[in-house]
Amino acid sequence: MPSAHPLGLFDSGVGGLTVAREIFAQLPHESIVYFGDTAHVPYGGRTRQELIAFADVISSFLVGLGVKLIIDACNSTSSVALDYLKAKYTVPFVGVVEPGVRAALRCTRNGRIGVIATEATVASAAHARLAAGLAPGVQVIAQACPLLVPLAERGAVDGPEAAAALKEYLAPLQEHAIDTLILGCTHYPFFSRLIREILGPEVALVDPARETVREVARLLVLRGLEAPPGAAVRHRYYVSGDPEAFRENAARLLGQPLPEVQRVVLAEAPPWASAGQG
Numbered sequence: 372m373p374s375a376h377p378l379g380l381f382d383s384g385v386g387g388l389t390v391a392r393e394i395f396a397q398l399p400h401e402s403i404v405y406f407g408d409t410a411h412v413p414y415g416g417r418t419r420q421e422l423i424a425f426a427d428v429i430s431s432f433l434v435g436l437g438v439k440l441i442i443d444a445c446n447s448t449s450s451v452a453l454d455y456l457k458a459k460y461t462v463p464f465v466g467v468v469e470p471g472v473r474a475a476l477r478c479t480r481n482g483r484i485g486v487i488a489t490e491a492t493v494a495s496a497a498h499a500r501l502a503a504g505l506a507p508g509v510q511v512i513a514q515a516c517p518l519l520v521p522l523a524e525r526g527a528v529d530g531p532e533a534a535a536a537l538k539e540y541l542a543p544l545q546e547h548a549i550d551t552l553i554l555g556c557t558h559y560p561f562f563s564r565l566i567r568e569i570l571g572p573e574v575a576l577v578d579p580a581r582e583t584v585r586e587v588a589r590l591l592v593l594r595g596l597e598a599p600p601g602a603a604v605r606h607r608y609y610v611s612g613d614p615e616a617f618r619e620n621a622a623r624l625l626g627q628p629l630p631e632v633q634r635v636v637l638a639e640a641p642p643w644a645s646a647g648q649g
Contacts, residue, residue: 374595375602377402378587379438379462381429384412384524385621386558387444390467391606392625393584398591400598402605404436406635409612413520414447415489415556422491426452427459428637432609434462439596442587443467446488446556446579450495463590468492470586471553471579472501476509478575479551485544485574486513488555489520498555512547516540516556523558526620534565541569553577561624608632 378394380387384407394403406429408414414422426448433441440463443449443456449466457464475484486498492513499511518536527533544552552574554560560578567576591597598604607630610617614632622628 374597374599376437376439377404378440379404379433380442380444381406382445382557383414384409385624386556388621388625389557389560390442390444390580390583393580397584398588400602404433404438405608407610407617409610409617412524415491415517415520417491419451422448423452423455426456430456430460432637434460444557447491450492450497465583465587467557467579467583468497469501470582471577472498474582475551475553475577476506478577481550482509483547483549484509484511485549485552486511486555487516487540487559488513490515490517492555512544514540514544520558523561526623528561533562537565537569551575551577609635
């Protein structure tokens with residue numbers, strides 16, 4: 372795989388842009404191809420079979436564009452589809468769940484880690500399972516936050532509606548005296564200011580995007596896939612829904628304009644029959 376090829380990453384919508392933002396900061400010489408599955412967002416209420424099928428079709432699209440590595444920048448699909456994707460495709464895959472757990476284990480002082488995530492991610496128990504394998508004495512308390520992704524997709528990350536939802540979702544975690552919180556959905560870093568206001572400075576926030584991109588950087592070096600010096604940087608964005616709505620919301624959330632966003636309708640039928648086998 373030529374090292375000048377782009378990185379691929381995907382999410383249900385704008386959430387994966389928090390990972391893209393980290394790529395721009397940590398790996399400025401790398402190009403990306405981004406796919407936001409905005410026709411099917413949110414993913415939180417989807418079944419395991421649906422999530423694997425969506426991830427499969429999107430990964431096939433990205434592989435077809437010649438990406439050298441794929442970041443599953445969605446916690447919901449990372450929780451259930453990553454093993455299936457790694458087994459099916461030859462390109463390397465990096466998810467966002469394990470890097471977040473590892474970062475949280477380094478941060479916690481009292482061994483009580485909170486996770487806010489989608490219903491699908493919470494149901495998978497992926498964070499608790501990984502933490503138990505790495506640090507058996509640590510307690511992981513997960514809280515589903517179904518309203519947050521729709522709010523982020525509307526760009527409503529800083530108003531009274533978001534504040535009210537977050538106060539409700541974070542209250543049980545505060546009762547458990549967590550000292551570390553994993554933002555277990557890539558949409559959630561957009562709510563960081565409100566979360567910090569509610570939890571206070573004594574609770575460390577873990578944005579898995581940072582650690583995920585560090586893992587990507589290590590993997591690129593290990594496999595000799597770093598972009599060569601002087602390589603032209605070109606970012607491309609694709610969505611399954613309304614490209615202009617995505618572009619406008621992404622620009623608002625990131626504080627910078629996006630280039631053209633193209634709509635691509637991906638076939639859904641082929642993976643459905645076998646998705647549950649992954």
